Amino acid sequence: xxxxxxxxxxxxxxxxxxxxxxxxxxxxxxxxxxxxxxxxxxxxxxxxxxxxxxxxxxxxxxxxxxxxxxxxxxxxxxxxxxxxxxxxxxxxxxxxxxxxxxxxxxxxxxxxxxxxxxx
Numbered sequence: 001x002x003x004x005x006x007x008x009x010x011x012x013x014x015x016x017x018x019x020x021x022x023x024x025x026x027x028x029x030x031x032x033x034x035x036x037x038x039x040x041x042x043x044x045x046x047x048x049x050x051x052x053x054x055x056x057x058x059x060x061x062x063x064x065x066x067x068x069x070x071x072x073x074x075x076x077x078x079x080x081x082x083x084x085x086x087x088x089x090x091x092x093x094x095x096x097x098x099x100x101x102x103x104x105x106x107x108x109x110x111x112x113x114x115x116x117x118x119x
Contacts, residue, residue: 004076005032023075026068034063039076041085049096 004018012029019025024032034057037043038050045053054065063069109117 005029005036021075021079023068023072027072030061030063031066031069032072034058034061034065034069035072035076037061039073040080041088047092 003015004024005015006013012033014024014027014029014032018032024035027035037045037057038053040046045056048056058064105118107116107118111117
């Protein structure tokens with residue numbers, strides 16, 4: 001899906017391929033950039049969880065996540081989903097959950113008998 005857009009002189013330019021797909025055709029260049037940066041596994045925003053990614057993109061691109069953008073995101077996911085991408089997304093989700101666990105777990109917590117809850 002790299003052929004979806006190009007960036008030239010700090011401007012997002014949709015490709016002919018993108019303009020042939022109805023869900024992409026209706027988007028402005030910044031909206032199409034939102035779709036790419038939100039969805040593509042190589043995006044610099046990919047490490048963020050989805051909620052944080054939306055917030056950062058709305059702030060950085062000055063674009064609101066609208067229903068037409070959400071439809072284009074779904075189409076982009078459909079067209080770019082391979083087995084390798086599925087595995088990568090599952091691994092990232094697991095790493096995020098594990099990271100949150102380690103940030104919140106209190107290894108000094110004891111049960112009613114004075115024994116550690118977490119080993």
